[in-house]
Amino acid sequence: MDSADSKTFMPLLRELVNAYQAFEHYALPHIKKQGLTPAQFDVIATLGNTPGMNFKQLAERTLLYKTTLTSVVDRLEDRGYVRRVPSQQDRRSTLVQLTPQGETLFNQVFPAHRAHLAKKFGQLTEDDIAQGMRFLGRLQQIFRQR
Numbered sequence: 001m002d003s004a005d006s007k008t009f010m011p012l013l014r015e016l017v018n019a020y021q022a023f024e025h026y027a028l029p030h031i032k033k034q035g036l037t038p039a040q041f042d043v044i045a046t047l048g049n050t051p052g053m054n055f056k057q058l059a060e061r062t063l064l065y066k067t068t069l070t071s072v073v074d075r076l077e078d079r080g081y082v083r084r085v086p087s088q089q090d091r092r093s094t095l096v097q098l099t100p101q102g103e104t105l106f107n108q109v110f111p112a113h114r115a116h117l118a119k120k121f122g123q124l125t126e127d128d129i130a131q132g133m134r135f136l137g138r139l140q141q142i143f144r145q146r
Contacts, residue, residue: 016139030116034109039064039072041109044081044098048106052097054087081105
């Protein structure tokens with residue numbers, strides 16, 4: 001191994017997992033209070049302020065697998081928040097767009113959730129954020145290497 005053997009990286013991995021779990025413990029109840037599952041919120045938040053996206057784009061920009069994405073979109077469509085429309089650029093492709101009801105939902109839940117998160121993230125300094133971004137970016141880079 002290079003600079004980190006398992007004795008040095010395991011505590012880091014534990015802290016990373018603990019930080020994510022703490023984030024979820026704080027964020028998820030707020031999302032659920034809005035009447036959405038985390039996956040539904042992810043789709044609504046990703047589609048907000050866009051003309052829509054095809055399933056490939058939506059899968060790349062959300063935290064969802066394509067198979068899960070289809071069922072989430074189905075449920076949101078059943079609730080009247082999204083619609084599927086044929087793409088004008090590629091007839092083989094379908095766009096997922098927010099309906100007017102979905103736009104209203106986005107305009108309610110996204111700012112509310114952003115404010116909820118700001119209560120915690122606001123405790124970080126600009127330097128904390130910059131360091132965190134550099135570290136997490138480096139970690140992503142390492143794990144995406146082939």
